[in-house]
Structure formats: C-alpha cells, structure tokens
Amino acid sequence: MATCFVVMGFGEKTDYQSTPQRVLNLNRTYEDIIEPAVVDAGLQCIRADKIIHSTVIDKPMYEQLLDADVVIADLSTSNANAIYELGVRHALRPHCTIVIAEDRFSFPFDLNHVSIAKYEHLGKEIGYREVMRMRAELTKKIRALRERSEVDSPVHLFLPQLRGNHNGAVPEPAAAAAPSDDKSLADLLESLNEAKRAVKEPSDWLVVAALARRLRNLQPNDHFITQQLTLATYKSKHPDPLTALRHAAEILQTLKPDTCSDAETVGLWGAIHKRLWEVGRDSSDLDKAVRSYGRGYYIRDDHYNGINYAFLLNVRAAVSQGDDATADRVFARRVRAEVLSLCEAALAEATLTGDDRFWVTATKVEALFGMGRADDAEALRQRLIADTPPDRAWMVESMTTQLNTLASLTP
Secondary structure (H helix, E strand, O other): OOEEEEEOOOOEEEEOOOOOOEEEEHHHHHHHHHHHHHHHOOOEEEEHHHOOOOOOOOHHHHHHHHHOOEEEEEOHHHOHHHHHHHHHHHHHOOEOEEEEEEOOOOOOHHHOOOOEEEEOOOOOOOOHHHHHHHHHHHHHHHHHHHHHOOEOOHHHHHOHHHOOOOOOOOOOOOOOOOOOOOOOHHHHHHHHHHHHHOOOOHHHHHHHHHHHHHHHHHOOOOHHHHHHHHHHHHHHOOOOHHHHHHHHHHHHHHHOOOOOOOHHHHHHHHHHHHHHHHHHOOHHHHHHHHHHHHHHHHHHOOHHHHHHHHHHHHHHHHOOOHHHHHHHHHHHHHHHHHHHHHHHHHHOOOOOOHHHHHHHHHHHHHHHHHOOOHHHHHHHHHHHHHHOOHHHHHHHHHHHHHHHHHHHHOO
16 A cells, blocks of 8 residues: 655644644644545555654664655654655655645755745644644645655756656665654653543653653653653652753753743743742742743743743742832733733633643733732632532632642742
C-alpha cells in the first residue's frame, strides 16, 4: 500500500511569531484534517511520532523521507524539525511533497518560492467548515501529485542534473541504534496526558514525571516535554517540596526562562519562584515570580499568567509599605480588569470545555473577587461548584484556597 509520511510537530506547540503568542494543538490538524485526507486518497498515513525509535534524527525518519510515496510537511509554529525534514525530502525526492501551514504562518525568505496551502487554526480546535474544506483540498492535492508526478522540489527544479544520477541505487544506511523505549512518542504522550488527568495527590505526579523523562529520552530538545517534566517535578513535592522545586528549576534552566520569549516557560518559572517564596520567604524569589508572571502575561496576553501576576502583586503589597504597596495594589486591580475581559472572551467560545473551561471560570471568579465584586464572584463560584463532577473536587478546593489567601491579602 502506498504511504504518506507526515512531518509536523505534535501536541500543543507555541507559535512564537504571533502577537500575542498562541498555543496551537497540532494534533487537531493531524487527526481532523491530514490523516482523514490521506486515507481518503487511498494511502497509509504515518506521522513521525508514531514510529518507535530512539532519537530525533534517526534511520527510520530518513527512510520515510526517502521512501514515502507522498510527504506532507506542516510548518505551523515554524517548527524547526519540520523545516529541516522538509529540506531533506526536497533533496531526496523531486516530487510528491506537499507543504501546509496555519494561516498566520510567517514565510521565511527561503520558503517564498514554495507553494504552501494555508488553513485557519483556532488554537485548541479547528472549525468544522475549515476542517472539511482543507481535508478536501488536501485529498485533491495528493491524488493530483501522484497522477502527474510534477517536480515540486526546488532543489530538483533548479538542479535537474540531480534527477536519476544514482540510477535507482541508494547507499545502504548505517544501522540504527537500538530503540531506548518500546513505545512511540504518540503512545507515551497519550499515557502522559492520561496520567495527568488521573492526578489526585502530589505523589501521583511521580508517574507523570517518569513518563516525561521517557519522552525526553526520545525528544531531548522538545520544549513542551521539558515543560511537562518541570511541572510534574515540582508538583510531586518529592522527596520534599523545597528539593522538588530546586530540581524543577534546574530542569527548566535549559530553556533559559529569564530571557526566553515562551510564555509557558516564563509562567512555569514564575510558579516555581512563587512556591520558593512560600517555602523560604526570600524576597528575591517573590520579585522574580512577579517579574516572570508579568512577562508571561504581556508576551501572550493570557488569563493564567495575568491572574497569577495580579495575585503576586497583592502578595508583595502585603509585605511592603508606602508608595510601593499602593502601586502594586493599584496595578493588580488594573490587571484583573484586563483578565476579566480575557476570561469572558474565552468563555464565549464553544470549543472551551472540561477542565479548561473550569480553570477559565475559576480565574474569572478570582478576578471578580480581587476587584471587590464579592457577590458576583460568590454567585459564579457556586454555579461552578454545582457544574463540577465529583472527581474534580480537588480543583474546587484549589480555587477556594486561592480565594481565601487573596482575602487575607486584600485590605
């Protein structure tokens, strides 16, 4: 059966080029558009993370780039691995390569002459009409390319002498190293997500951390995996809260959280130093937490970093005096007003469901409470509690604890 190899990121990836930053769930692109389109065209669909292998750049990946009848490369979020692998495919094969990207993708100069099919990505989901449109377009492209076999590689277009030079003979590749895991990246990532959903107490995060370490063995340079390992490490509180926080800080340092422009990384850095402040009461940790959440908020204009930024401004105001304390309280209120608008816009989206919807609503409750609208906050909190399933009681407890702490800080 003819095969189609898909080159793209997996899971949720940050689009650093957009302003504000967006996080795109690239699995939605693969599962809703690419895989069905490939199957409709009569090919077997293979994505890189479905292959069991030991490293990022290895024998199975190169074999697929050479041998696959069709390669689809999704360059959304300017994924460096996808761009590299597209270049390898263009060098190896003169035709049957399709390039796609979400519609805010910014073309690097050297890709200006490559035809890129664009689609609209909403972040967590892709709209039904857009899914059906892009799926049909992609199926049509695959069938047309296989029938015509036109040259679509710029390498072979501008260097036609390369075509046929090897007379069909391909040098035997070197043997691959033995796989370090018996599961694919996709399988491990799904296991990690399931483990996160099953967390009920700190020790449960040790399972998540173990899966994240296995994922990092396969993709050592993937920022998302490093972020997940950091999160699981400090939330596990193992062997004790302070040691776990210091270990998590060491892991996240590889992403340069003090200077990077990834809002997820900066937010995690803020979370670590917020907890270090709670444990050791070192003012430098509090200042770093405030600065980190503030940076994360302004990078992506998101409710998570924003509400934590406002909360920590109140924390700092409570241990300060005079103009400094007043300034922090005034600014915290201003940030909460902005966060309230962000939450209302997010809650208006029909695609926001489950735990994500809970946390956005909980953030709205906190914003209302911090702005002095206690009655509105309590009414919304009660509705949220009524709508929350019993197995998510820990989330309600977390929200209530945060509100109680905020009450003690607000004069």
